[in-house]
Amino acid sequence: MRRKLIIACLMLITTAGLHNAVAQEAYVPTTSNMAARRNFQDMKFGLFIHWGIYSILGDGEWVMHNEKIPYDSYKRLAGFFNPQEFNAKEWVAFAKKAGMKYITITSRHHDGFSMFGTKLSPYNIVDATPYHKDPLMELAKECEKEGIELHFYYSLLDWGRSDYAFGSQIVNGKPVKGDWDSYIKFMKDQLTELITKYPGVKGIWFDGNWERTAANWHYDEIYGLIHKLNPAILVGNNHHLAPKDGEDFQMFEKDLPGNNTTGFSGESKIGTLPLETCETINDSWGFNIRDRSFKSSKQIIHYLVNAAGRNANFLLNIGPMPNGKIQSEFTDTLAIVGAWVQKNGEAVYGTRGGSVPPQAWGVVTVKNKTMYAHITDPQAVSYIFIPQVKQTVTKAALLSNGAAVKFKQQPEGVFIYTAGLAMDANDTVIKLTVN
Numbered sequence: 001m002r003r004k005l006i007i008a009c010l011m012l013i014t015t016a017g018l019h020n021a022v023a024q025e026a027y028v029p030t031t032s033n034m035a036a037r038r039n040f041q042d043m044k045f046g047l048f049i050h051w052g053i054y055s056i057l058g059d060g061e062w063v064m065h066n067e068k069i070p071y072d073s074y075k076r077l078a079g080f081f082n083p084q085e086f087n088a089k090e091w092v093a094f095a096k097k098a099g100m101k102y103i104t105i106t107s108r109h110h111d112g113f114s115m116f117g118t119k120l121s122p123y124n125i126v127d128a129t130p131y132h133k134d135p136l137m138e139l140a141k142e143c144e145k146e147g148i149e150l151h152f153y154y155s156l157l158d159w160g161r162s163d164y165a166f167g168s169q170i171v172n173g174k175p176v177k178g179d180w181d182s183y184i185k186f187m188k189d190q191l192t193e194l195i196t197k198y199p200g201v202k203g204i205w206f207d208g209n210w211e212r213t214a215a216n217w218h219y220d221e222i223y224g225l226i227h228k229l230n231p232a233i234l235v236g237n238n239h240h241l242a243p244k245d246g247e248d249f250q251m252f253e254k255d256l257p258g259n260n261t262t263g264f265s266g267e268s269k270i271g272t273l274p275l276e277t278c279e280t281i282n283d284s285w286g287f288n289i290r291d292r293s294f295k296s297s298k299q300i301i302h303y304l305v306n307a308a309g310r311n312a313n314f315l316l317n318i319g320p321m322p323n324g325k326i327q328s329e330f331t332d333t334l335a336i337v338g339a340w341v342q343k344n345g346e347a348v349y350g351t352r353g354g355s356v357p358p359q360a361w362g363v364v365t366v367k368n369k370t371m372y373a374h375i376t377d378p379q380a381v382s383y384i385f386i387p388q389v390k391q392t393v394t395k396a397a398l399l400s401n402g403a404a405v406k407f408k409q410q411p412e413g414v415f416i417y418t419a420g421l422a423m424d425a426n427d428t429v430i431k432l433t434v435n
């Protein structure tokens with residue numbers, strides 16, 4: 001009997017040891033995940049959408065917090081949210097026309113309101129609004145039909161739920177108030193809904209870690225669950241830190257990788273994962289009725305090209321209005337961007353950047369045996385110099401009209417002579433064939 005007991009104990013210890021070893025094993029992405037990462041990098045341009053009940057107030061997605069609106073008062077907005085003019089077809093067509101290949105939309109932001117039909121909280125668009133419909137389902141179906149990838153933004157931070165207990169002190173990885181285990185379970189259950197109910201979801205974009213840096217977010221369980229439900233789903237987290245185990249892409253907020261003008265990216269060391277950078281079309285994420293700091297089509301094209309040259313995707317944000325429409329300033333500007341991308345997309349989609357560091361005149365993207373020099377800042381010189389070109393350049397031509405461009409290759413790089421060339425006001429692309 002005693003011997004049996006000792007053997008049972010030994011077995012338990014060994015199993016626990018094995019279990020620990022498994023739990024600590026580093027994440028190994030599947031083949032399907034690696035293919036999804038490559039596809040993600042090929043897409044290059046995405047539409048970010050911040051949309052929620054806050055749009056009614058026309059003051060951005062932080063309005064509840066910034067204006068110190070009590071949660072119970074803020075919640076009343078749900079009763080007025082009735083976006084009768086929302087049309088998934090129009091949104092997807094708008095993204096496609098702009099040359100975007102994927103959409104990342106807020107499924108739940110920091111206000112805790114679920115913009116999808118969830119069974120896990122009555123505070124959602126189907127149950128708590130007179131609209132009673134699920135726009136994310138409509139969007140998912142339309143995206144799938146139109147070949148646009150859909151990713152869901154998901155806030156880790158929640159200003160209203162009692163189990164999250166916003167403002168609570170964190171001790172031993174948990175808020176002192178609230179019920180952390182219940183909150184983690186709630187998120188896991190909602191993520192399961194998002195991944196299993198909505199067709200064709202390809203990515204989850206987390207945000208809000210920065211509010212509770214000392215908390216144990218149980219990412220091993222959360223990321224593990226997502227990859228168990230669908231190994232190809234790309235997980236990213238806007239924690240403003242170096243990538244963590246289990247993540248599939250790294251994002252930067254309002255800064256190109258390597259820059260830190262906003263102060264968010266001080267600790268965002270660039271890792272080896274696919275990169276994405278997000279920026280707003282004006283100065284706001286959620287609809288802001290007073291914000292008229294619209295970026296020009298040229299600024300947006302430059303952002304896209306500069307991201308591509310740094311090997312990153314560009315996720316451009318808009319905040320739709322409470323009626324479900326996208327304001328004309330955005331549609332007009334993005335139609336111009338789309339026309340440019342239509343002509344020059346070859347030098348953006350499917351390319352990789354980073355083999356040549358950014359130059360004062362612009363950046364370089366590469367696809368197979370072709371290099372694209374993007375001259376976004378022509379300056380007052382009659383040539384540009386591309387350093388570190390190891391392959392032999394056999395031909396140089398303007399992408400826009402195929403006209404031959406003079407060049408000279410030296411051991412330290414290639415000189416491209418631009419005098420007399422038909423320059424593009426946004427970005428003059430010189431196509432170099434290399435072998």
Ligand code: FHN
Pocket residue numbers: 061062207208238253278285
């Ligand atoms: O607080 C959010 C903000 O509302 C918005 O969602 C952006 C998007 O990158 N992320 C947070 C700030 O880091």
